[in-house]
Amino acid sequence: MAGNETAGGAAALPATAREPGASRAAAATPPARVPAHVAVIMDGNGRWATGRGWPRLVGHRRGAERVKEVVTAAPDLGIRWLTLYAFSTENWKRSVEEVIGLMRLFSRYIEREADRLSEEGVRMRFIGDRGPLESRLRRLMDGIEARTAGNTRLNLTVAINYGGRDEILRAAQALVAAAASGEIAPGAADEAAFAARLDTAGLPDPDLVIRTSGETRISNFLLWQSAYAEYEFTPTLWPDFTPAELAAIVARYGQRERRFGAVAV
Numbered sequence: 418m419a420g421n422e423t424a425g426g427a428a429a430l431p432a433t434a435r436e437p438g439a440s441r442a443a444a445a446t447p448p449a450r451v452p453a454h455v456a457v458i459m460d461g462n463g464r465w466a467t468g469r470g471w472p473r474l475v476g477h478r479r480g481a482e483r484v485k486e487v488v489t490a491a492p493d494l495g496i497r498w499l500t501l502y503a504f505s506t507e508n509w510k511r512s513v514e515e516v517i518g519l520m521r522l523f524s525r526y527i528e529r530e531a532d533r534l535s536e537e538g539v540r541m542r543f544i545g546d547r548g549p550l551e552s553r554l555r556r557l558m559d560g561i562e563a564r565t566a567g568n569t570r571l572n573l574t575v576a577i578n579y580g581g582r583d584e585i586l587r588a589a590q591a592l593v594a595a596a597a598s599g600e601i602a603p604g605a606a607d608e609a610a611f612a613a614r615l616d617t618a619g620l621p622d623p624d625l626v627i628r629t630s631g632e633t634r635i636s637n638f639l640l641w642q643s644a645y646a647e648y649e650f651t652p653t654l655w656p657d658f659t660p661a662e663l664a665a666i667v668a669r670y671g672q673r674e675r676r677f678g679a680v681a682v
């Protein structure tokens with residue numbers, strides 16, 4: 418499946434696993450190098466603002482500024498897919514004021530960044546259930562996806578009303594429907610058939626998942642896709658996150674050895 422595209426993939430296996438005849442000297446495990454797909458749980462906007470005595474929405478606005486910087490910096494670091502968690506299926510539990518403010522921020526980001534994203538060669542996509550979103554926001558999302566569909570420098574995916582369990586359930590329902598209609602034989606429902614029905618169909622699995630703000634949980638993010646991701650948790654609140662910290666995290670990732678269940682030589 419698409420996960421084969423990840424940078425770590427076969428390149429992270431011991432050389433002997435790929436080339437049975439390779440010499441002992443060549444068997445040293447190459448570092449995983451640059452993570453092709455980085456996914457970020459952008460957390461800590463609220464604490465950043467309330468710690469200063471400001472409304473939570475000020476933190477979200479500052480967070481959106483950080484998104485712009487990271488989107489610009491990512492391709493220069495060699496990152497080709499960047500996935501950002503912006504609003505979870507659980508975030509509807511927040512105050513109406515905060516939810517409406519966030520939705521407005523998403524619309525404004527798309528409107529104001531459309532030209533720059535196009536110029537920088539960014540292909541923008543969204544994952545999550547769009548059904549409950551306002552029609553104006555949905556139109557903006559559809560529009561920017563269509564406008565940037567031909568771009569290849571960076572694949573930016575933003576998760577809005579996204580939940581890993583919700584996505585898996587919707588994919589399971591689609592698979593059941595496909596089996597019921599005879600489109601696929603029930604026995605043919607393998608990993609690839611399932612992954613093709615996830616919102617992330619066509620995207621590689623994340624190599625590295627970063628969460629800011631010091632929380633060490635995944636909060637329903639990319640549950641299926643992160644099966645073999647590497648994780649980094651930083652205490653930095655998202656509005657304080659910089660391209661320099663991203664570069665440092667990417668460098669640390671390069672020292673990791675990804676085994677995917679195999680045994681290092």
Ligand code: IPE
Nearest residue numbers: 459460461462463464465503
């Ligand atoms: C992350 O920051 C952004 C969203 C979930 C929309 P938070 O708003 O969760 O900030 P904290 O965790 O309350 O500080």
Ligand code: IPE
Nearest residue numbers: 458459460502503504505636
């Ligand atoms: C996860 O952050 C969702 C996003 C970053 C969009 P939350 O702040 O909602 O997660 P919890 O509630 O701390 O687990």
Ligand code: MG
Nearest residue numbers: 460461462463
């Ligand atoms: Mg939070």
